[in-house]
Amino acid sequence: MNFENVRWGIIGCGDVTEVKSGPAFQKVENSKLVAVMRRTGELAKDYAQRHNVPKWYDDAEALINDPDVNIIYIATPPGAHKEYTILAAQAGKPVYVEKPMARNFAECQDMISACKNAGVPLYVAYYRRGQARFLKIKELLEHNVIGDIRYVSTTQYQPASEEIVNSKQIPWRVQPELAGGGLFFDLGSHTLDILDYLLGPIKSVQGFASNQAGHYHAEDIVSATYRFESGVHGIGNWCFTAFEHVDVNEIIGSKGKITFSTFGNDPVVLIKDKGREEFSFEPPQHVHQPLVETIVKELTGDGCHCPSTGVSGARTSWVMDEIVKNFYRKEVK
Known part of the structure; x- marks a missing residue:
């Protein structure tokens, strides 16, 4: 595809679109947000007026079939991602879908097939793949700064929210x-995806998931081990009913290590025998914007390719399915 201008339509203009994504569509060169949709029309109208969007709808198919819209951003809960992706593909329009890509890997495969058959691109909003801090980590790894990569560890825990x-x-x-699962699907997916970006695909995985606190039926604690296609090993632990917030990832190599958070803005830390180096970055005002820029450039033929596709997004969904499958087989279902 080679668009002159990318004209976005949003399905589901909820909280995530207020600052994280929606304004980015207006700020990227050759990009414009032209229509939004919510099931409650008054909320769609309010969003459109506040963000200077020309059109609003309370019907998703009407937005998808609007001739002024040439790409669809799906920002609903994951349970609706497959349905709207297929409808957009059938209308011949590229899709940018929120993460996690769908409720499970099987739905991801259906979405990929629909877009492939229609000849339209499918992008997934794992926006960290476009941000400077993670590009710096990738650069350090590609330049072999910490030597041969041995393993990666993730520890992420937080208190249960008042909500x-x-x-x-x-x-x-x-x-x-x-949602497909609990907060592991919502938050843990970001970490697993960025590890896929930094270290390559995960080849095999085993995991345990449980519900310890009983606030809801989904998993609230997850532990996993995995091996990447490259031979790198990984371990991860996520808990959503702990006493404080911790968010740390460590990539260990033969000559040093890199420490970073998935969600925080603390510096990326490089540690080697000769000492310690820190790399600090200002967070983007609109966290989607760097990734949206890659989508717009790709669609306008600017020689850029978006690094977050349906294929890469589906890999993360497969990993999560493998980790929690015994919990949902035995406890929820």
Whole structure:
């Protein structure tokens, strides 16, 4: 495809689109947000007025079939990603879909097939692949700064939120029928995807998932081990009912290590025998913007390719499915 201008339509203009993604479509060169949709029309109208968007809808198919829209951004819960991706593909329009890509790997495969058959690109909003801090880590690894990579470890835990503990209505992010799983799918997917980007695909994986606190039925603690196609080993632990926030990843090599967080803005730390070096980055005002720039450049024929595709996004969904499969087989279902 070679668009002169990329004209976005958003399905599901909720919180994630207010700052993280929506404004980015207006700020990237050769890009414009032209239509938004929410099931509640008044909310769609309000969003459109506040963000200077010309059109709003309360019907997804009407937005998809709007001739002024030539790419669809799907920002609904994952339970609707497959349906809307297929509809957009059938209309001949590229798709940019929120993460996780779908509720499970099988749905991801259906989405990939639909877009392939329609001849349209499929992108996934694992936006860290476009951000400077993670590009720096990739550069350090590609230049063999820490030698041969041996293994990677992830430790991420946080308290249960008041929204979850005290709410009468369980948030969709911990409803497996809408989200695919619990917060591991919502948050852990970001880490697993960026490790795929930095270290290559995971080839084999084993995991344990449990619900310890009983605030909802989805998993709230996950432990996993994995081996990458490159031979690198990995371990990960995620807990969503702990006493404090911790977010740390370590990539260990034969000559040093790199430490970084997935969600924080603390410096990337390089440690070698000769000492320690830190790399600091200002977070993007709109975290999607660097990745959106790669999509726009690709679609306008600027020689750039977006690093987050349906194929890469599906790999992360496969890994998560493998990690939690015994929990959902035995406990939830």
